[in-house]
Every structure is written in structure tokens, then in C-alpha cells.
Amino acid sequence: MSDYALVTEGLTKAFGGFTAVRAVDLKVRRHAIHALIGPNGAGKTTFFNLLTKVHRPTSGRIVYEGADITAETSAAIARRGIVRSFQISATFPKMSVRDNVRVALQRRLGTQYSFWRSMRSLAVLDREAMALLADVGLADYAEANAADLSYGRKRTLEIATTLALDPPMLLLDEPTQGMAIDDVDRIKRLIRRIAKGRTILMVEHNMSVVADICDAITVLQRGEILAQGSYAEVSADPAVKAAYLGGGHA
Amino acid sequence: MLEPPVALQIRGLEAWYGESHVLHGIDLTVREGECVTLLGRNGAGRSTTLKAILGLTDRRAGSVKVRGQEAIRLSTHRIARLGLGYCPEERGIYRTLTTQENLTLLPRLGSEGMSVAEVLAMFPNLAERADSYGGRLSGGEQQMLALGRILTTGARILLLDEITEGLAPVIVEALGRAVSLLKSRGFTIVLVEQNFHFARHLADRHYVIEHGRVAAEIAAGEVERREAEVGRLLGV
Amino acid sequence: MSTTLKIFLVLAAFALVVPFVPGLIYPVFVMKVMCYGLFACAFNLLLGFTGLVSFSHAAFLGSAGYVTGALMIRFGAHPLGMPAALVLGVAASLLVGLAIGGLAIRRRGIYFAMITLALSQIVYFLAVQFRWTGGEDGLQGIPRGNLFGLDLTSDTTMYYVMLALFSAGFLFVDRIVHSPFGQILQAVRDNEARATSLGYDTDRFKLLAFVLSAGVAGYAGAMKALVFQLVSLNDVSLHTSTEVVLMTLLGGVGTIFGPLVGAALVVGLQNYLATIGDLVTVVIGLIFIVCVSFFRRGFVGEFLHVRRRRAERRARAAPRPEPPPNDAPVAEPA
Amino acid sequence: ADKVSDGVVKIGILNDLSGIYSDFTGRGSAVAAQIAIDEMGGKVLGAPVELVAADHQNKPDIAANLAREWFDQGKVDMIADFPTSSTALAVMEIAKQKNRVTMLSAGVAMAAINEKCSPLNAQWMVNTYALAAGTAKALLKTGRKSWYFVTADYTFGHSLEKDASAMVEAEGGKVLGVSRHPFPGGDFSSFMLKAQASGAQVIALANAGSDTVNAVKQAAEYGIGRSDKQVIAPLLTYITDVKSLGLAKAQDMYLTEAFYWDYDDRSRAFAEKYFAKMKRMPSASQAAVYSAALSYLKAIEAAGTDEAGAVMAKLRTMTIDDAVIRNGHLRADGALVHDMLLLQVKKPAESKRDWDFYTVKSVLKGEEVFPKPSDACPLNAKG
Amino acid sequence: MPLPFSSIPAGAAMPDITLQAFMAQLTIGLIGGCFYALLSMGLAIIFGLLNIINFTHGAQFMMAAFLAWIGLTQIGPWLGYPDFQVSFWVALVLAPLCVAVFGMAIERLLLARLYHLDHLYGLLLTFGVALVMEGGFRYAFGVSGQGYEPPEILQGPVDVGFMLLPKYRIFVVVASLLICFGTWFLFERTKLGAYLRAGTENPRLLQAFGINVPVMITLTYGFGVALAGIAGVLAAPIMQVTPLMGGNLLNIVFAVVVIGGLGSILGSMLTGLALGLIEGLTKVVYPEASTVVVFVIMALALLVRPAGLFGRDV
């Protein structure tokens, strides 16, 4: 088996005449934190959308753990263990924090279509849900409605929910966007912690986050790969500086 | 030295979303040509302050004077017509309008608005996507569009909510230059920012908001001296 | 025991004595309320718990009614005729539900509603055109038959059989809502995109909910055909589809007992209005307006809301350990 | 008065008070029934006679529910009217179970006297066959042999069309075509133009109410049916339809009705009584309610009881002859066979007052226009 | 004759249709299409901005027809001047105006409270209002319907070669096409259209940019309703004026709007005309299905193009 969890080959997406992602060959090493950065409009979100089948690739292949998943549906991909977080917060607002996590755990029971079964059959998941919440520091809010959480905690909850699926691969789209600095730190620590035994691909504009936790970085520009490497390599690349980092970063 | 006239004076501003009381009496004074920032943690009520100025909250009380005119009882569109330009949190791009339409949509509030061409020159990304629907732009492109379009209106008092969010560092730098330029042209700017590093070089004054109140007012010159206090308030 | 079950048992106990106390409530009226109540529960399962607006519920009510009725007319005398007709009626509504749902589920929001409306017009058209549905005369004089030899012609016997059938249906709906499946449905309603990203095929959940709802509506329709011994075009008409909206709204969308209360109110109102004549539509229209403008939670919803508010006030009066910071109020559900 | 159940004779009027049939039934039907009760002095066999009326909203389940409740708890002995066949059939079924009487004064469905017939039911005004036969026979007699049908696409329309075309073919005529339109129809110009293009001498409208009215109106717009070579014949038309159309558009049409207020002195006397209360003339079905109630009460008196079977048996032996129904007798299957009127709509100039709409062309004998007893009704087999 | 499902009546077979007759039927279809277009444009405009399915549309259509009728035949006697009449031409302006004002009052008093809620509530409210209006008119004027004569100069037919076409119908086609085109121009070729779409998406924000959104909404609703009103007055001489005349039409018009793409003005106009034609043709080949064909087309159209044929799919 190769070292790479996810490999794309010549992945391309054209919207009408406009090519948002062009022939991207990306290799994400297993159990690494891999950052995807690039100027606005470079195609990062679109690339995520291709991986999760919000859009269909115009051409190219996506291989996950050796299997070609180019033609699979969103839900199928999630079931394979590739789970994404959203740029805007994605919780189930009217459900309690614990139920948010339990919904994700429930998939494992395989009873999601059991409309005849009692809700009590879900109680077996409560311990695990609480453990996960404790893990991310949300145990005190277990009974609160997700809608009542602050922004940062919503993002945390979202990550807890995602972890409940125990996904081997996580796609995070700007996980710290709009967060206060102390929240950013918390999330940063959280990501590092959960990265154990998981592959993470994330889009991030916050360079401090990228510098601190990412093992590998790919820079996209106009849909194409501009540079790849470690933070030190990439941030020293003059092309990257010009296109993305600007003068503020030495 | 003659102090410039007051552009925006806010006294005891309170605001509610439904039943929940979010602002508990904000006091701010912004003079013509000044740039002030509202800092604070998530949920402190900074965005709500901007919304309450424009009457976008469910209920509000207190006093909001725009260039001396009391606006607390005016409806939103009239307040805007006093010359306020608003760049909302989460951008508020019209998804079903094209970039071009989004840019030309807003009514003119003053004579000194930028032309569409000028805006496009400022944000070349937008020029490329001019006929794309707003909803299809990338996050950063939407942010640029949101800022660009209020510059076309000629509004002289700008309320900007987290304009650097989701932008590439180069663009953030460019934006910093743009805000400085606006300031030098005499625009009055209220900046809500998470990114203190961005804000600190631009603003004349900082207000730190906490639990719907002004917790501290810090002049640009004092920042160094009060570094510790700022750090504590913002969690930097 | 859950609160729902307790309330239900009280209601059922009350219903049990109705035939023994003449002048209390007319038992046939209660049977009608049971049929429409279940119908409204079915609708509510979709609107209240899945967030889908359907204008095709009459099509399910009617198609099951027609099938059950037509079968009873031919095989009603057989000791197994009645249960078989009931089951096949429900099967018919499941099929219609699958057809309509399968097409409509691909679209969201108001489009979904409009597609169900259009497709149910087609069902109506078929009901007019088919010969076995009796055209505008409908199916008349459907025998009630017997249940394993128990003669159902007497209203009282029928009453108890209906009460049993109704209870089964009602508890079934309650179970769906409070099941692992119901939990996912709620998640789908709350945030569909997120549910998808967790690996749930949301369309399939919605479709299953739709078909189940259609089945329960059909079950109500089959019961109705047996009680009233007739099925008519009215049962498949758009009018009936809007009536069920009114029932649900009046009782309380997304509440367990709301649809029952709403059905009792609307059925009672129909009876009452029948004698005042002339202005029926005006009165019904006004109720719609008042309900939508001032009374969106419906009777049961309003009751629950007041109770919750009171509990919250009490909780606030008592010292609270640690209020979560940044606590945003829940936006009032539409 | 223990010959009378519950000590009261109660007549229920079940019809459309608020919907599309309310103009020719509705409140007016109850008023007509009250006139009959008043004429009987408000009493029969010493027991008071009462009246209840309700709106079935054209929904059979509401009708059935009301009827059940009336029979079970409301002491109602007879229910009349029913402008829609589904409500009529639904209530007939219940009345049969509860041993009470129904009188369809507005219901015209053939099923009521065929496969669904009941010994406790009477179809008191007319049925689709008689309507179709009346007009068809009269027009065939004038030599108009080629026909085109514009038919409402439901049982009622089909039934009218079937009976009329059978008649046409039996008399050596020919049906040139049929257009079946959805109900309700909206724009009829398309159908009417097709009918015109067929060259048929008669364009028969096998529909009712606003459909008929719109068809005639739009035909007039295109100048269809304005010559003697091609006439329009609506098979079911109430006086309210003609009122709505206006004589200018409706003039010269032939139609068959069970009752016309201006027929003779007796009918005028009843009509004036009615007019005093309603400020309009009675439609045929409203008049028929009067006749039904009157005959029902008379039959109770003659039978000496209000038990349904006995009353109906009595009714079958009586000759019905009142202000509305002439030379009538009630058949075993429930059909009331009586004289019908072939009417022609007057030209505007000929009309002397409001509601003066028709010239009576001829009186059609009951035996000529009503259908033969059908084998489909088991009651006929016995007799 | 027993009616097996889908029997095509013998008399309606294609062979006896001449080209002339075919043209005639197309023309009639076009006339029907004009009404669909007018009505559905109003609906589309209202949906576009208010996000409300205006179930009152049919009742408003009916109300205008009634107002025209009242003006022509009733108002004189009511006022004690039996000779006083409001002519068709005056009614064509006045009746839609009255209906629009009435509609705007409803919008201000009732609908405005619902904008922040699900579509369903607006739909139900307008449904309720429609019931009240229909019931009210039924109570006041009965159900049989009233006749309305077109003005003298539009009476009588014109020979257009393949048929005798009533002058009035020609007038209807010309007038509605003009109005449709004007409306389309107003909403899609001026900035007004962009405002409407922006207002649909985020009205609060648009207001924060200095636009008086509530007034814009009220006026737009009034405009949409006025279109229904114009259609109503135009229909009065063609259909009997009855309380139900609008309700019957409305289902079809809904379908038209959905096929065209909810909110798309051009879409509903073109679809309205096209469906009129299709319905006209169906009346020739298979009249029984002439109503249901619209719904079948709608179901098919939506399967192929979810946002409607002209909808913006963003």
C-alpha cells in the first residue's frame, strides 16, 4: 500500500468557459496534516467540492486508499470515511449538543432507517457521545441547544460531531475563520490532537495556523499547483510570496 | 487645533434580538475622517453595534446621531441615506445577481462614489468574474465585492464588519492600503475587526466591546503602553 | 412511561366510554375525528418532523380509500375481507406515495410543494377517469364486512374496532417520530447539508418519511372508507389536502397531539357550519387568516409554549449554576 | 300522536348553501319546503312538522355524517334535495340502513333508480335520461338529425350524452362528433368551433351550470348557433342559468324542464308565494322540494304513520298532482314519472318582465320521456 | 357509452381537421395563453419579491371582473342614477387600480407580518383571503354569474382569413401582449428587476443600502395584483363573471409559473403563451386531458430542469 491516503490525478473542473481547477495532481500523505492555501478564487473550495462531489469533476481521477472514488456520490464518500467541515458553521441547531454528536455516532449502529425501533435503543451511544464532548471541552454544554452556543463552540461541536464518525480523513475548510484569537488557539490544539491516526486536508488563510500545525502545504493559484512543500520551503518561494503571502511574511 | 465635526455619535445604545438583550448601552464618538475599530471577543456585540446603528436589530433604544441628526427613530433606509455605507458580516452578496449587478445595484448616497471601473481596478479578481453570479464567487471574491460595492455609493461614513475575513494575506495587505487611502480621502470608517494586527496600524482609536458595553477606549498612541490590558481584553 | 403515552391513555379511556354515555358525544363524530386525526398526524409527520410541505395527501387518503372500498364491495363478506382490504388499501397509498415522493423529493421547498400539488392533480384526473372509482358518484354503500366473523354493521362494534385501529396508527406515528429514524429526520430537517456530510443519504430519509406518511394517510383513508362506507372525489381533491393543512396548523405543527386537536376542531366546525350555511367559506377563510397571522403555534403548540415559558421563568428566578456565555436565544421555529 | 315516531315529523333539507349549486337549490329549497309545511298547517297526524336545513358543501362524507346524525339523534324522518349525485347516493344508502326516506328533488343521477335504487327513495324531479330525451325528441321531430355533443367529462355528462345519442340514433339521426371537456371548463370556444365545423344541426351541451352558460356565451361571441341551420341545445338548464346568460345570448334555445313558474295559474300561485319570500322565482328543483315535502306529508296522513316503508308504499299508490308536478306517479324503482315541459327561450323583445324567459312549446308526457324501468334495479324485477 | 380510461372519442380524430380549423384552434389557444401569461406574470412578480405564492391571485382576478360588472350595470341604480355607467375603458384602468389598492392593504396589514417565516405561511394566508373573498362575493352576488358586454366598437367578428374572430378577442391578444412586454421590459431591462431580486434574497440588507424596501414590496405586490385585475376585466366579456372564475384558473396558472421558473417574469410570460397553445391543441386531440396536460408538462419540466425552464439556478 502506498504512503498516500488521497491522490488526485489531473483533477479538473470547468464552469462553462471558466476553469476553476486545472489538472491538479495532489498527494496527501497518510496521517499528515496537509494544508491547501492560495489566493482567493484559486479553487480551494472548488477542489474540496470535487472531493466531496458537490461538483462533478470535468476530468481527472480521485483515488482514496487505492480505490477510484471519482464516480461516487456525496453520501457514499462520507461513508468511506472522508468527512468535511463547512466554511459556515454546520450544526443541527434545534438539537441538543449531545444529540448532535449522537446523530453522527448513530451511523455505526446501522439503525438509521429503523422507524419501528424505540429511541431508547440509542441510549447505548450516550456514554461515547459524552466522552467525545469531554474530549473537546464541551461536556458542560451537553444539554444546551446547539443554536445557543457561541461561534467558536459551534465550530468545536462541529469537529466533535465529525470525530464521532471516526473518519480516517478530514477535510476542513477554513476552520478558524472569524474566530477570536483564543478560540483559534483552542482549535489549533484540537486539530493537532485529533490528527493522531488521521489524515487531514485543510484550507486555511491564517498563516500562524498553517505554520504551526501543517506537515505539508500545497499552494494553488488560478486552479493550478503553484508550489508544494513544507512551510519553510513554501514561504520562502518568491512566487508564493508574490501571489499569496505578500510582503508581510518574511 | 480645531477638532473635526462629529460624524457619528452614539449614546446609550441598547439592542435586542427578539427577547434577548444584546447591547447594554454603547457610547461611541467618531469624528469626520477618523478611523475607529471595534474590537472584542466573539459574541461581544460588535457586529450588533453596527446593525443597531442602521436599525437592523429587532429593537433598539438610546441615541444615534449621524452628523448631528438623531436617527434612532428613522427607518433603516433613511439612516442609510444619511450617508452610511455598510459592509455586513458574512458579506451579504446577492447570490442571484451577477458581480456587475451587485456592483451597480446600490443607490447613490453621495457624489463622490467610485466608478465601477475604479473598483474593478482595485480588485482585479472581480473584473474577471464580472458576469458570474454572486453566489458562485469564492469566499474571498465575495468579500471584495462586498467592500467594492459600497465604495460606489459615495457614502462617506463606512461601517465595515470583518472585511479581512477569509482573504489571502496579500489581499489583506492590499485592503490595508485601500483603507488608508480612503482615510486620506476623508472617509470616516468604523471597522469591526478580529484581526488586531490589521487594525492596529489603521485606526486612530480602538473601542473594546465586552458583553454589549464599551469596556475600554484606547487611542492609537496608547496601544503600546496598554499592551497588557489589550491582550487581556482580547485574549491575544 | 412517556408523557405522550399517559396523555394518550387518558384520551383512549375517555373514548372507550363515549358509546355508553348517550348525549355525551356522537360516536360517529368521534370516528370521523379519529380518521381525520390520523390523516393530520400523517401530514404532520411530514411537515412537522421532516419539514416537507405536501399538497398531495388527499391523493394518499383517497387512493387507499378507493382500493379498500372497491375490494370491500367485492370481497367484503369474506371473514378476512376487511383486514385484507385495509392492508391492500395502505399498500396502494404507499405505492402512490412512492411515485409522487420519488419525483418530488428531488426538489426542495416551495418547488416540492408545487410538484406534489401537480402530481396529485393527476391522481384526481385518474380518479375521475377510471371506471372502478365510480367517477363523481364515488364508491357508495361500501359494506363494513366483518372482522374474523365479528359483524361490523353496528356503529358501536365499528366504533371499538376503529378505536383499536386508530390507536395502533397513532402510536405508530409517535414511534416513528421517537425512533432512531426519527432522530435522523430531525437532523435532516435542521441542517440537510450537514446530515449529508455525515454520510446520511438525506433524499432516502425524506423519501422514506414521505412514503410512511403516505401510508399512514392511506391507513386513515381506508378506515374512513369503512366507517362512512363511501369514497368520493372529494377525498382526492386539493381541497382535502388544504383542509389537512388547516387541521395541523390549528392544532400545532410539530406537536404529537396537535393534529388530533386540529382535526376535532375542523370536523366539529364543519358540522357546525353546515347549519349556518352561506358563509362557510368565509368563516373557514377567516380561520386560516387568524391562525396564520396570530396563532401560528396552534392550540397544542401554544399550550406547550406557555408551559415552557413559565418553566423558564421559574428556572431564571432560581439561581443558575453557570449560564453558558454568548448564549444566543433559539430562533423561534417557523 | 304515537303514530308518529319521536312525536314530530322532521324534514331535512340537505344541499349546497355556499357552493356552485347554491343558486338553484340552497336557501330557496328550504323556503319552498316551508311553504309546503305551512300549507299543511304545520301539523300532520296531530304532530308538529319541523324543518332543518344544512350545507353538505357537496362533500358526500359531510352529507353522510349529517344524515347519520340527523337520523340517529335529530329525529329527522325524511331528507330531500341533494344537488350532487355523490351526496344523494351516500345518504340514500344510510337512509336505507336507518329506515328513513330520501327524496331527490335536485339529484338527477340515473344510478338512483337503477343499480342503487332503494324502496325508501324517490327521485322527485327528473333524471338525466328524461332531460336528454325531452330535448332530443323534440328537436328530432323538427327534422334536425345531425348532432354534435359537447360533454362534461364525468358521469353526469356521459349519461346525458349517452341517452341523447341513443335517442338520436334510434330516430335515424347521426352523431357527428363529441368533445369531452374537463370540468369545470373555462374557455369553450375551441369546442364550440369544432362543433360548428362539424356542420351538425344540433350542438347539444351535455353539461351544466357555468359550463353551459360559458359555452352558450362564447358560442354567441363567434356567432355560432345563431341560425336555424344550427341550434344549440343545452340538455340541463336551470332558469338561473338563463337568468345569468341573459335573453340576448340565450334566445331561441330549446330546453326541457320539470317546472316553469309561468306555466299556469297553479304554478304561478306557488311561484308568487315563493317570490314574496325570496325575491326571485323558484328553480325547478326548488319547486320540486315543495312538491316532495307536500306529497310526503300527505302520504303520512294517508298512511296514518310516519314509518318509512308505509309512507313510501302509500306514496306509490297516490297520483301526484300539485302546483309543480303534474300527472305524476311514483314507480317501484323510485322514479317519479310526470309531465315535463319543452321550453324555448324568448327573444329579449318578447319578455315582458323579469323571469319571463320561456315559451312553453309542448307538454311532454311522462311515459314518453322517462326511461323504462331498468333491470339493474332489483325492485323492478319483482313488480 | 362506457368510458374506458384514455378512450379518444371517435369524433375527435385528427383526419377531419383542416388547416383552417387547425389555425383557428391555435388562435384560440393563443388567446387562452394571453390570460395565462398575464396572470402568471403577476404571480411571478409577487413570488419573485415576496417569496409568497399568491393564492389570492384568482380571487383578485375575479374581483376586478366583478368591479367592472358592477360599474357597468349596478353602480348607476345603486347611486340612484340608473343611466350612470362606468364604461369598459374606464373599468380597464379603474378596476385593476381598486384591486391593487385592496391587495396592498392586505399586504400591509397581513402579509407583511409573515415575511420572516416559511413560504408556507404566506401561501396559507393568501389561501384564507381567497376563501373569504370568494365566499363574500358568492354571498353578495350568488354563483350563477353575470354577463358583461364588451364595448360597442369591439363587438362582432372580423374575418381573419381562416376564421371569424371576434374583434374583442383580437383586442385581448394585442392588449395583453403589450402589457406583458411592458412589464417584462420594466422588470428585466431596468434596474428595478435587480432591486427585486436583491430584495427577494435579503430585504433587510437592501434597506441598509438606502432602499425603502417595504414600500417597494407593497408597490410590487400592488403591481402584480393589478396585472391580475387587468386580466379580470379583460376576461369579463369572455367568461361569465362568477365568484369562482378565478379559483378555477389558478391551479393552471400556478403550474405555468412553476414551469416558467418561479420568479422569472420572462419565463412565465412565454410559458403562459406556450401552454395556452398546447392546451388548445390538446383540446383538439384529447379534450379530456386538456387541463391535466398542463400538470403533466409541469412534472416533466421540473424533472428536466429543477428551477423551471427560465429559472435562475444559483
Ligand SMILES: Nc1ncnc2c1ncn2[C@@H]1O[C@H](COP(=O)(O)OP(=O)(O)OP(=O)(O)O)[C@@H](O)[C@H]1O
Ligand atoms: N459554481 C460555480 N460556477 C462558476 N464559477 C465558480 C463556481 N464555483 C466557483 N467558481 C469560481 O471558481 C473560482 C474558484 O473558487 P473557489 O471557491 O474554489 O475559491 P477559493 O480558492 O476557495 O477562494 P477563497 O479563498 O476566496 O474562498 C472562483 O473564481 C469562483 O468565482
Ligand SMILES: Nc1ncnc2c1ncn2[C@@H]1O[C@H](COP(=O)(O)OP(=O)(O)OP(=O)(O)O)[C@@H](O)[C@H]1O
Ligand atoms: N440574529 C440574532 N439573533 C439572536 N441573537 C443574536 C443574533 N445575532 C447575534 N446574536 C447574539 O448577540 C450577541 C452579540 O453578537 P454579535 O454578532 O454582535 O457578536 P460579535 O461581537 O460581532 O462577534 P463575532 O466575532 O462572533 O461576529 C451574541 O451573543 C450572539 O449570539
Ligand SMILES: [Mg+2]
Ligand atoms: Mg473558499
Ligand SMILES: [Mg+2]
Ligand atoms: Mg461579528
